[in-house]
Amino acid sequence: MYFMFTDVQRANAELFFRLATKSIDAFEKLTALEMDTMRSMMTVAHRDTVNALSENRQDQTPGLEGASALPSPEKAETYTRQLFNIASDVQSELARWTQEQIGAQQETMRTWADQVGKASTSVARAAEQYSGTVQQAGQQGSEQMSDMAERGGQETSAMADAMSRSARRVGEQVSNSSPGSTASKH
Structure with missing residues (x-):
């Protein structure tokens, strides 16, 4: 049973490290995504600024600065999709690991x-065997006591018969040896 608890602790430690690794990977991906997005936005802003200055459109420059700071709808969609992919990857891993842990815990509980x-x-079984042994010993003791009582009764009966015969003989001897007895008169 001790090994079962150490297995559970080992599984929990492995889960912790797997989750920590996945969290670090997700953070790394998010950081890379943010860096790529910022790099892309800066590249677009730089390109738009260079184009505006090269065309000498001084009057449109303030509008271009504001427009280049905003991401295009396609880039926003790509960013959102990549962000969603990272989040769903982490979530699916967490769900898979949760199922593994639940399965391991269920197996541990079954075991x-x-x-x-x-x-x-x-x-x-041990109690039944003990009960059977006690019952058998009690039965044997009861049988032995019964046998002893029967033998004791037979011996007592035999002794009583012997004493009764002895008493009759003594009584006969006393009555034969007394002066008024008929045996001495003859």
């Missing part, structure tokens, strides 16, 4: 229940 069941069965 534990089986061991408890086996132990209970063993205890029940």
Whole structure:
């Protein structure tokens, strides 16, 4: 049973490290995505600024600065999609690991229940055997006591018969040896 708990602890430690690794990977991907997005925005802003200055459109420069700071709808969509992919990847890994942990915990509980069941069965069998042994010993003791009582009764009966015969003989001897007895008169 001790090994079962160490296995659970080991599985929990492995899960922690897997989650930590996945979190670091997700953070790395998010950082790379942010850097790519910022680099792209800066590149577009630089290009638009250079184009505006090269064309000498001084009057449109303030509008271009504001327009280049905003991402295009396609870039925003790409950014959102990549962000969603990172989040869904982390979420699917968490769900998979959660299922693994639930399965491992269920297996641990099944094993534990089986061991408890086996132990209970063993205890029940031992109690049954003990009960049977005690019952058998009690029965044997009862039979021995009954046999002893029967033999004691037979011996007591035999002694009583012997004493009764002895008493009759003594009584006959006393009555024969007394002066008024008929045996001495003859």
